[in-house]
Amino acid sequence: MAETAYWEAIRRAHDEEMANDSMVIAMGEDIGVVGGTYKATSGLYDKYGPQRIIDTPISENSYTGIGIGASMAGMRPVIEIMSINFALLALDTLINAAAKIRYMSGGQLQCPIVMRTPGGTAHQLAAQHSARLARMFMSTSGLRVVTPRSPMDAYGMLKSAIRSNDPVIIIEHEQMYNLKEDIPDEEFFRPLEGAEIVREGTDITLIGYNFSVHLCLEAAKRLEADGISAEVVDLRVLKPIDRETIRTSVEKTHRVVVAEEDEAPVGVGSEIITGIIEDCFFALDSQPVRIHAADVPVPYNAKLEKAAIPSADDVYHGALKALGKI
Template sequence: MAEMMYWQAILRAHDEELARDPLVFAMGEDIGVAGGTYKATSGLYAKYGPERVIDTPISENSYTGIGVGAAMLGCRPIVEIMSVNFAWLAMDQLMNNAAKIHYMSGGKIRCPFVMRVPGGTAHQLGAQHSARMEKVFMGISGLRVVTPATPRDAYGLLKSAVRSDDPVVLIEHESMYNLKGEVPDEEFFTPLEGVEVMRPGRDLSIFAYNISVHWALQAAERLAKEGIEAEVIDLRALKPLDRAGIAASVRKTHRALIVEEDEAPVGVGAEVMALINEDAFFELDAAPVRVHAKDVPIPYNRRLEKAAIPNADDVVAAAKKLLGK
């Protein structure tokens, strides 16, 4: 095992896949000479050259379209959108081409395309740079959507995404790039489907993804000191969601708490609650509960920004309420 930062794990995955397959290339704004806004492609331009690590203009729909077209012809592009907020500009290519071409071609054309998008609320970047778009991508048939909560999964999920024949949106979090964690020295791949039990428990299940996994783990530590054993589940793959894995945890604990950084309406939490009601309703001892952001544009003001976003305190309070304590 080697301890590395989240961005270093992403860099390592890039490097290995570029070295392995000449049909893998990376595109995006400032990913080449500058090494990426979050250093996740640093050094790759010098190593692989401008034809494999391509600096693009500020033209998200255009270079996403180039990547999608290249994927249809057999390449395996990794397209980075500098901020998930700007992915709106690339949605036509992503939704109408990447996600649909396999179906519309009767299975004759694949689109092994990866879009990397940093997102989330990252310390006073304002409403237009603090989007959480997981639920948008989840609503598009034909895409896979994954979101790593640890350096280990940042490496393993990117490796699996590049090798997948399906289009994959990989959502990172801007506040986690300097997060440290252990990553195995040998090559490995994290499945693009399935949940991971981050902490076993018996009293309630806390479902989380991305940065909210860390709030859930912090809350579980605090709850354990009061004799409450929470099971923390990293959803990790948001499309498709692991129905069986979610239901299995609910059958074990009989209570469900879903934690997300996004606003609640039409969100990941709402979808998880729907699956629980469909697959494990009669296992529940209480109605599922959500912890989520306020339904407002994220403020720039530091105090207001903190007030809009949930944290471990909110998870602890919701867990106790769910347990009637």
């Protein structure tokens, strides 16, 4: 076991998969000589050269399209988009090509491409660098969407994504790149399906994904001090959603809070609560509670930014509301 930062886990997965398969390449802005904005490809340019670690111009739609075409021809590209906001420029190729080509070709063509991108609110990066767009990819048939919350998942899910024959969107979070965790020295893989119960509990279910899982875990500790046992579910994968794990947990605890950093309208939380109502409505002892960001562009001002996004305190009070204590 070795203590590994989130960014180091991503870099290790890149390195191992490139060493394992010469068809694996990486493309993106500043990923080569500079080593990536968050160091996730540092050192790989010197090791594998400019033919496999490809620095691109600021042209997300173009190099994503090139990567998709290369994947259809047998390559396994990993596309890094510096901020999920910039992925908007690549939507045509991702949604109209990558997500649909297997279906439209009757299975004759595959598109084994991975798009990695950080999203979420970091520290005063302002509205154009703080988007939460998971719901957009989640609503697109033909894509897999995963959101690793830890170095263990960041490593294992990237390795699985590179070897998958499906197009996979990996949404990271800018506040997690320096998060550290002991991970095994030997190679391992993490599944691209299935939620995970990261804390057992009996009184209430707290559901999160990506960075909001950490808010749920912090809130669960506060609830424990109050004598309340909270179960925490990490969705891990937003497409396909593991509705069975959610149902089983809610049927055990009978109360649920869904926490996300996204805005509320047509969000991931809305979909999760809809699934709960459809699958286990009569198991609920109180209405589901949704914790989310304010429906405003993320402010640059530090105090306004903090006020616009949810906190562990918000999750804690949401749980008390679901329990009828406030």
